[in-house]
Amino acid sequence: MSVARIAVVGGDGIGTEVTAQARKVIDAVLPGVDYNEYDLGARLYHRTGEVLPQPVQDELAGHDAILLGAIGDPSVPPGILERGLLLRLRFDFDQYVNLRPSKLWPGTTSPLSGVKAGEIDMVVVREGTEGLYVGAGGVLHKNTPAEIATEESLNTRHGVERVIRDAFARAQRRDRRHVTLVHKTNVLAHAGNLWSRAFAAVAAEFPEVTTEYQHIDAASMFMVSNPQRFDVVVTDNLFGDILTDIAAAVTGGIGMAASGSVNPERKYPSTFEPVHGSAPDIAGKGIADPAAAILSAALLLEHLGKLDEARRVTEAVAAEVASRAPGAPLRTAEVGDRVASAL
Amino acid sequence: MSVARIAVVGGDGIGTEVTAQARKVIDAVLPGVDYNEYDLGARLYHRTGEVLPQPVQDELAGHDAILLGAIGDPSVPPGILERGLLLRLRFDFDQYVNLRPSKLWPGTTSPLSGVKAGEIDMVVVREGTEGLYVGAGGVLHKNTPAEIATEESLNTRHGVERVIRDAFARAQRRDRRHVTLVHKTNVLAHAGNLWSRAFAAVAAEFPEVTTEYQHIDAASMFMVSNPQRFDVVVTDNLFGDILTDIAAAVTGGIGMAASGSVNPERKYPSTFEPVHGSAPDIAGKGIADPAAAILSAALLLEHLGKLDEARRVTEAVAAEVASRAPGAPLRTAEVGDRVASAL
Ligand SMILES: CC(C)[C@H](C(=O)O)[C@@H](O)C(=O)O
Numbered sequence: 001m002s003v004a005r006i007a008v009v010g011g012d013g014i015g016t017e018v019t020a021q022a023r024k025v026i027d028a029v030l031p032g033v034d035y036n037e038y039d040l041g042a043r044l045y046h047r048t049g050e051v052l053p054q055p056v057q058d059e060l061a062g063h064d065a066i067l068l069g070a071i072g073d074p075s076v077p078p079g080i081l082e083r084g085l086l087l088r089l090r091f092d093f094d095q096y097v098n099l100r101p102s103k104l105w106p107g108t109t110s111p112l113s114g115v116k117a118g119e120i121d122m123v124v125v126r127e128g129t130e131g132l133y134v135g136a137g138g139v140l141h142k143n144t145p146a147e148i149a150t151e152e153s154l155n156t157r158h159g160v161e162r163v164i165r166d167a168f169a170r171a172q173r174r175d176r177r178h179v180t181l182v183h184k185t186n187v188l189a190h191a192g193n194l195w196s197r198a199f200a201a202v203a204a205e206f207p208e209v210t211t212e213y214q215h216i217d218a219a220s221m222f223m224v225s226n227p228q229r230f231d232v233v234v235t236d237n238l239f240g241d242i243l244t245d246i247a248a249a250v251t252g253g254i255g256m257a258a259s260g261s262v263n264p265e266r267k268y269p270s271t272f273e274p275v276h277g278s279a280p281d282i283a284g285k286g287i288a289d290p291a292a293a294i295l296s297a298a299l300l301l302e303h304l305g306k307l308d309e310a311r312r313v314t315e316a317v318a319a320e321v322a323s324r325a326p327g328a329p330l331r332t333a334e335v336g337d338r339v340a341s342a343l
Numbered sequence: 344m345s346v347a348r349i350a351v352v353g354g355d356g357i358g359t360e361v362t363a364q365a366r367k368v369i370d371a372v373l374p375g376v377d378y379n380e381y382d383l384g385a386r387l388y389h390r391t392g393e394v395l396p397q398p399v400q401d402e403l404a405g406h407d408a409i410l411l412g413a414i415g416d417p418s419v420p421p422g423i424l425e426r427g428l429l430l431r432l433r434f435d436f437d438q439y440v441n442l443r444p445s446k447l448w449p450g451t452t453s454p455l456s457g458v459k460a461g462e463i464d465m466v467v468v469r470e471g472t473e474g475l476y477v478g479a480g481g482v483l484h485k486n487t488p489a490e491i492a493t494e495e496s497l498n499t500r501h502g503v504e505r506v507i508r509d510a511f512a513r514a515q516r517r518d519r520r521h522v523t524l525v526h527k528t529n530v531l532a533h534a535g536n537l538w539s540r541a542f543a544a545v546a547a548e549f550p551e552v553t554t555e556y557q558h559i560d561a562a563s564m565f566m567v568s569n570p571q572r573f574d575v576v577v578t579d580n581l582f583g584d585i586l587t588d589i590a591a592a593v594t595g596g597i598g599m600a601a602s603g604s605v606n607p608e609r610k611y612p613s614t615f616e617p618v619h620g621s622a623p624d625i626a627g628k629g630i631a632d633p634a635a636a637i638l639s640a641a642l643l644l645e646h647l648g649k650l651d652e653a654r655r656v657t658e659a660v661a662a663e664v665a666s667r668a669p670g671a672p673l674r675t676a677e678v679g680d681r682v683a684s685a686l
C-alpha cells in the first residue's frame with residue numbers, strides 16, 4: 001500500500017516545472033508516495049473546451065491531496081480556468097480553510113524599511129467556500145442605460161463558525177496565540193454581525209487565545225505599517241484574497257508564498273499550490289523559483305499528518321533561500337536538487 | 344453676498360481642532376466665506392439618540408460644501424455614526440465621486456525603502472453611492488445553526504459609468520494621463536463585466552488617456568511593491584475603501600491623507616474631510632496635525648472652482664510639512680497659523 005496518493009496538476013506555464021521539484025522533495029522525506037499526473041489548464045481547455053471533466057474530478061476525489069502548480073494563460077479569457085478549476089475544487093471539495101502563511105525568511109527582503117527577517121510571521125486563515133465567491137448575482141437590462149449587475153455575499157453560521165474554529169485551533173498551537181478577526185462590520189452590518197457573533201462564541205472555547213478585531217481597511221494599512229502585530233488572521237473569502245496578497249508583498253513578494261485550500265476533515269482532498277501564477281514570460285526556461293511550490297508541499301505533508309517531514313522540508317527551503325547570493329541566477333531543477341539532497 | 348457657504352461639522356475628538364485650522368487657512372486665501380457650524384457626532388447622539396436630524400440635513404443641503412473633521416467615539420457602537428452620518432451624506436447628497444489623492448510629500452517618509460518624495464503621486468477615484476455600501480442584505484434564522492447573512496453589491500450602468508467618466512476627465516488633466524481600473528472580474532463576473540464594459544466605452548471617449556486593468560488582489564500588492572506605477576485609479580466603493588488605506592500607508596500614513604465625497608454637478612453639497620479618525624487619545628491636547636484637514640480644504644476650494652487658491656493652500660501645507668524637524672512636537676493651532684500666514 002502506498003503511503004499517500006497525490007494528484008499532481010502542474011497546469012500552465014512554470015506550473016509543471018515547479019511541481020516537479022516539489023515532488024522530488026516529497027520523495028526525499030516520504031518515499032513511497034503514489035502520484036498521478038493530470039493535464040489540466042489552458043492546453044486541455046483549448047483542445048476540448050472543458051476545464052475539469054467530471055471523470056477527472058471523480059478521480060481527483062480518490063486522492064489524499066492535490067499538488068497544483070499554476071493555472072492560467074493569456075490565451076484563455078480571464079475567469080474561465082479560475083472559476084472552472086480552482087474555485088470548483090474549493091467548492092466541490094469543501095475546502096473551507098484557505099491557508100496562507102506569510103513569513104519574512106532570512107535571505108528575503110521586505111520592501112518595508114527596517115523590518116528584519118523573522119519579524120513577520122503570520123498565517124491568514126481565509127474562508128474558502130462562501131462570501132462573494134459563490135457566484136450569486138446577475139445582470140438585468142444588459143447594455144442599456146438601465147443595466148444593473150449584482151453580486152451577493154452569502155455567509156452561513158455553519159461556514160463562518162467552522163473556519164473561525166480552525167483559526168483558533170491553529171492559534172492555540174502557536175507561540176503568540178493571538179487571533180485577529182478582519183471584516184467591515186461598520187458597513188457590512190448583516191454579515192459583519194454574523195462573523196462577530198460567531199467569533200465571540202468560538203473565542204469563549206479558547207480562553208488561552210487573545211483576540212482583536214480590525215476593519216479590512218485598517219488591517220490593510222497595518223499590513224504595511226506594522227505587519228509584526230499579526231499572528232493568526234481569520235477573515236472572509238474576498239478580504240482574505242486581498243490581505244494575503246498584501247501579506248505576501250510585505251514579506252518580499254510571492255516568491256515564498258505557499259497556500260493550501262484545505263478540507264480539514266479530509267473527507268475530500270485538499271489542494272496545495274504556490275500563490276504565484278503561471279508566469280508565461282519565463283515558462284520553459286528552467287529559471288522559475290520552486291521555493292513557494294516546495295513550501296506548499298510542506299503544507300501538504302503537514303495536512304497528511306507528516307509533521308516532522310513538513311518541518312524538515314520547510315527548514316531546508318529556508319536554508320536554501322538564505323544561502324543564495326543576492327541577484328545570482330537560479331535554475332529550477334538545481335534548487336529542487338539542493339533542497340532534496342539536504343534532506 | 345458671500346463668496347461661498349460652507350457647513351462645518353467638526354465632529355468628535357480632534358475633529359473640531361483640525362477643522363478650525365482649515366477654516367483659518369480658507370479665510371487666508373478666500374475672504375468672505377460664510378460658515379455655519381453644526382454639532383454632529385457622538386455628543387448629539389448621546390443627547391438625543393439622533394445622528395443626522397432631518398432639519399439639519401435640510402440646512403446642510405443649502406451649503407456649497409461641507410468641511411468635516413472626524414466622526415466616531417468609542418462610546419458609540421460601531422457603525423451608527425458612520426452609517427447615519429458619513430454614508431447618509433454620501434448617498435443622500437449623491438456624492439458619487441469619492442476622491443482620495445495620495446502623494447509622497449517632501450518631509451514625509453514612506454515605510455517602503457528606497458521610495459523618495461515625489462515618486463508616488465496618484466489619485467484614487469472611488470465610487471461612493473453603490474456597491475456593497477448600499478446596505479442591501481439581511482439575516483435569516485439568527486442565532487440558530489441554520490443562520491445565513493447576506494450582503495448584496497448593487498452596480499448600475501448609470502452609477503458605474505459616471506464615476507469612470509469622472510476618473511478619465513481627471514486623468515486627462517494630469518501629466519501621465521493613465522487610468523487603472525481595479526476590480527475582481529475573474530470572480531465577481533457579473534459586476535466585473537459591467538465595470539469592464541463601461542470602462543471600455545468611456546475609454547473610447549478619451550483617446551489620449553492610456554488604460555490598464557488590475558485585479559484588486561494584484562493592485563493591493565502593487566500598492567506595496569510598486570506604487571509609482573499608479574496615476575488615476577478608478578474602482579468600486581469597497582475596493583476603493585481598501586486601496587486608499589494602503590495608498591495612505593505607503594505615503595507615510597494618514598497624516599497627509601485628504602478626501603472629498605463629491606457630487607461633481609454641485610446639485611448637492613460635497614463633503615471634504617481628512618481620512619484620519621477622531622483620535623480620542625490625543626483629543627483636546629492641541630497636538631493633532633491639521634495637515635490632512637487643510638489639504639481637504641484645498642480639495643474643497645478646487646471643487647468650488649477656486650483652482651489657484653487650492654493650489655496655493657496645497658503648496659503652503661507641503662512647505663510647512665517639509666520644514667518640520669523630524670520628531671519635533673507639533674501644536675495644532677501653530678501649524679494652522681504658519682500655513683495661513685504663508686499665504
Ligand atoms: C485566481 C483567483 C480566482 C484566486 C482567488 O481569487 O481566490 C487567486 O487570486 C487566489 O488568491 O487564489
Ligand SMILES: CC(C)[C@H](C(=O)O)[C@@H](O)C(=O)O
Binds near residue numbers: 186187217425429430
Ligand atoms: C467610516 C467608514 C464608513 C468609511 C468607509 O468605509 O467608507 C471610512 O472607512 C472611509 O474610508 O471613509
